[in-house]
Amino acid sequence: MGTRRVHVVGGGEPLLRRDILEIMSAVKRFGMEGVLTTNGTLFTEGLIREIVRCGWDVVMFSVDGPNADVYEDIRGVSGSFDRVYSSMKSFSRVRAEFGVCKPLLHIHCVILNLNFMVIDEMIDLARDVGANIVTFDKYYPEYEDLILRKEDLSTTLRNLQKAYQKAQRYGIYINVEDFLSLWMKPSPNTRCYWPWLYADIDPNGDVLPCCFSHDVMGNIKKHSFRQIWDGEKYNNLRKIFKKKEFPDFCKDCTLYPGLINRVPLGKVLHYFRLV
Numbered sequence: 235m236g237t238r239r240v241h242v243v244g245g246g247e248p249l250l251r252r253d254i255l256e257i258m259s260a261v262k263r264f265g266m267e268g269v270l271t272t273n274g275t276l277f278t279e280g281l282i283r284e285i286v287r288c289g290w291d292v293v294m295f296s297v298d299g300p301n302a303d304v305y306e307d308i309r310g311v312s313g314s315f316d317r318v319y320s321s322m323k324s325f326s327r328v329r330a331e332f333g334v335c336k337p338l339l340h341i342h343c344v345i346l347n348l349n350f351m352v353i354d355e356m357i358d359l360a361r362d363v364g365a366n367i368v369t370f371d372k373y374y375p376e377y378e379d380l381i382l383r384k385e386d387l388s389t390t391l392r393n394l395q396k397a398y399q400k401a402q403r404y405g406i407y408i409n410v411e412d413f414l415s416l417w418m419k420p421s422p423n424t425r426c427y428w429p430w431l432y433a434d435i436d437p438n439g440d441v442l443p444c445c446f447s448h449d450v451m452g453n454i455k456k457h458s459f460r461q462i463w464d465g466e467k468y469n470n471l472r473k474i475f476k477k478k479e480f481p482d483f484c485k486d487c488t489l490y491p492g493l494i495n496r497v498p499l500g501k502v503l504h505y506f507r508l509v
């Protein structure tokens with residue numbers, strides 16, 4: 235299929251899989267780029283060493299606070315911050331020991347009304363643990379009481395500006411510009427190319443055109459991925475996008491207009507002069 239990148243991502247915690255290392259090693263053996271998204275609490279020293287050894291490209295930690303107080307207030311699990319913190323530190327140490335730059339360490343932070351006041355400190359945390367990338371994301375509201383309030387917006391913007399300045403100073407890649415553009419009205423010509431570029435495969439084998447969609451294109455236990463990708467259902471969906479229309483599931487998109495908040499790995503690798 236010529237797949238360039240495999241993103242091992244949750245909807246659950248991927249490190250719960252016993253065969254996670256087998257999957258990751260296979261991705262690298264076949265010459266593809268690998269990105270892992272994790273809450274970072276289940277790493278062991280052995281697993282970290284194997285991930286570094288196999289040449290994995292990016293480990294993205296979901297961390298919504300720069301210290302134990304904020305992080306554990308959001309996660310509701312005491313002692314969890316220390317586990318994530320020491321995993322990130324261990325990755326940096328093992329990378330240095332092996333004399334390699336990869337995996338890049340990526341901290342992904344969803345901005346909520348519980349952390350907007352300390353988001354610039356995420357950059358200090360990144361610097362401390364040796365992380366290379368910090369991205370902020372808009373909250374996709376599941377819980378009303380976590381949504382950022384209007385009166386907190388000016389503090390949020392000020393802290394984003396501080397974060398940007400710190401990131402520039404420390405050589406950390408940050409997505410503040412892309413993040414802010416999420417609030418801009420997309421131009422009428424905005425298009426999304428996701429159905430041509432990406433597919434989401436759920437643990438049960440269902441293939442979805444986007445993580446926001448529940449519209450199953452097929453199941454890899456019944457048909458080959460190629461059959462699903464080139465199949466009628468996928469092509470009918472692409473026709474809608476070609477007409478610059480968007481199906482219903484796009485109304486909740488925090489990536490809109492089209493992949494905006496996904497860090498383009500090529501851009502990041504180029505930033506760190508790795509390609």
Ligand code: SF4
Nearest residue numbers: 426428444446484487
């Ligand atoms: S517009 Fe957003 S929700 Fe719709 S397919 Fe593109 S990335 Fe997914």
